[in-house]
Amino acid sequence: MGDDFIVETKNLTKEFKGFVAVSDVNLRVRRHTIHALIGPNGAGKTTCFNLITKFLQPSRGQILLNGRDITKTEPAAIARLGMVRSFQISAVFGHLTALENVRVALQRKQGNSMHFWQSDRSLDSLNERAEQLLADVGMLEYRDTAAGELSYGRKRALEIATTLALEPEMLLLDEPMAGMGSEDVARTAQLIRRVSASRTVLMVEHNLSVVADLSDTITVLKLGKVLAEGPYGEISQNPEVIEAYMGHGVGSHA
Numbered sequence: 001m002g003d004d005f006i007v008e009t010k011n012l013t014k015e016f017k018g019f020v021a022v023s024d025v026n027l028r029v030r031r032h033t034i035h036a037l038i039g040p041n042g043a044g045k046t047t048c049f050n051l052i053t054k055f056l057q058p059s060r061g062q063i064l065l066n067g068r069d070i071t072k073t074e075p076a077a078i079a080r081l082g083m084v085r086s087f088q089i090s091a092v093f094g095h096l097t098a099l100e101n102v103r104v105a106l107q108r109k110q111g112n113s114m115h116f117w118q119s120d121r122s123l124d125s126l127n128e129r130a131e132q133l134l135a136d137v138g139m140l141e142y143r144d145t146a147a148g149e150l151s152y153g154r155k156r157a158l159e160i161a162t163t164l165a166l167e168p169e170m171l172l173l174d175e176p177m178a179g180m181g182s183e184d185v186a187r188t189a190q191l192i193r194r195v196s197a198s199r200t201v202l203m204v205e206h207n208l209s210v211v212a213d214l215s216d217t218i219t220v221l222k223l224g225k226v227l228a229e230g231p232y233g234e235i236s237q238n239p240e241v242i243e244a245y246m247g248h249g250v251g252s253h254a
């Protein structure tokens with residue numbers, strides 16, 4: 001793999017009233033890879049994620065997206081630059097069907113230009129694109145099901161489809177497996193692998209076997225600092241990582 005980084009942070013630091021939650025983090029996310037942020041509770045994963053997606057403003061440091069400094073960029077502008085965050089809590093409209101949910105996302109992407117939507121042809125092509133996105137996440141058979149009636153895992157798949165409607169170059173997933181049963185976890189892992197084919201994925205995830213299975217690179221945070229970075233086989237052998245996870249699984253994964 002070449003050294004082509006889509007996201008880089010330089011000395012990224014966040015202090016909350018003097019408490020340093022994220023401390024001088026230099027993260028480099030290689031294009032077209034799956035990169036996971038892990039670490040024990042309170043390690044600073046969520047804060048780091050919120051900084052990168054601009055939900056929080058850093059106290060110090062820099063964030064680069066495709067080499068461009070986005071440290072001061074408004075969160076709303078980030079999606080237009082190709083970086084889209086998918087939420088842990090499903091953001092789909094329960095009373096709309098799966099297809100309608102994806103259509104809404106596509107319309108939002110198109111900017112809702114009235115004259116565009118008046119033609120039947122454009123509506124047809126919108127439906128086609130929405131169906132394609134549902135197929136991409138393995139949800140075509142649920143196209144006419146109200147989102148509120150879908151299982152939690154399928155809601156998440158639908159939510160990923162609405163995120164993909166924005167054509168992100170980079171997808172940020174906040175604990176994609178949270179609250180899922182094992183069947184949904186397996187399906188979602190497959191989905192993440194599939195959508196990562198032409199994109200870059202950065203995820204915060206607690207499920208270590210999923211992280212081990214999916215990630216090209218793993219960054220381990222502890223007390224706001226990077227403790228280790230590398231593929232699972234490497235970090236899981238790192239004594240400091242094992243100690244940080246004492247009794248919680250790193251190193252014991254087959």
Ligand SMILES: Nc1ncnc2c1ncn2[C@@H]1O[C@H](COP(=O)(O)OP(=O)(O)OP(=O)(O)O)[C@@H](O)[C@H]1O
Pocket residue numbers: 016019020021039040041042043044045046047048
């Ligand atoms: N808004 C805030 N104000 C004060 N302290 C905060 C704030 N947000 C996070 N922290 C602190 O920063 C540290 C890192 O928190 P963070 O949520 O980023 O960790 P995490 O690795 O995501 O943990 P978890 O796995 O438990 O979600 C914690 O000690 C937390 O209490």
